Amino acid sequence: MRGLEVFYIPGCPYCAKARKALEELKEENPDYGRVPVKWINEEEEIDYANEHNYSYVPTVYFGRTKMYEAHPGSSYQEIRDALKAALDRAVFEGPEMSAGPKE
Numbered sequence: 474m475r476g477l478e479v480f481y482i483p484g485c486p487y488c489a490k491a492r493k494a495l496e497e498l499k500e501e502n503p504d505y506g507r508v509p510v511k512w513i514n515e516e517e518e519i520d521y522a523n524e525h526n527y528s529y530v531p532t533v534y535f536g537r538t539k540m541y542e543a544h545p546g547s548s549y550q551e552i553r554d555a556l557k558a559a560l561d562r563a564v565f566e567g568p569e570m571s572a573g574p575k576e
Contacts, residue, residue, distance in 0.1 A: 475566065476509030477559055478534045480522055483514065487543045487552065491531040494553035498560060508563040533559045535566075 481488035492512075499506040515522035515530065525534065533541040533555065540562065541555035 475536060475563055476511065477540070477563055478511045478513055480513050480515050480525065480527065480532045480534075481530050482516060485530050487529075487547050488531045490547075490549045490552045491533075491543075491556060494549065494556050498553070498557055502560075504564045505560045508560055535559055535562055 479488075479491060481491070495505075495510065513521065525532070525539070527539065527542050529543050529545070531541075531543050531552070532539065540559040541552075543552060
């Protein structure tokens with residue numbers, strides 16, 4: 474199954490919301506738990522992060538498609554809804570994980 478890549482920065486409050494939302498969504502739908510999710514620390518994976526077009530974190534990619542990019546003021550519900558949409562796409566579309574750094 475293809476998975477998601479989530480770019481984040483340690484200490485980012487929006488990234489913390491994304492982690493919490495992801496855990497809740499996995500509990501609600503076991504299919505989501507099968508989706509591989511790579512959390513990519515952009516401060517450690519600078520070159521890889523620079524290959525992607527985004528300005529804010531968390532940013533969620535499914536393959537090379539940007540599914541969501543947070544912005545200042547993003548609500549928990551907005552982040553959760555975006556993650557749910559990305560997980561739905563991964564569950565219904567993807568046989569293989571994209572190549573990227575491991576965490």
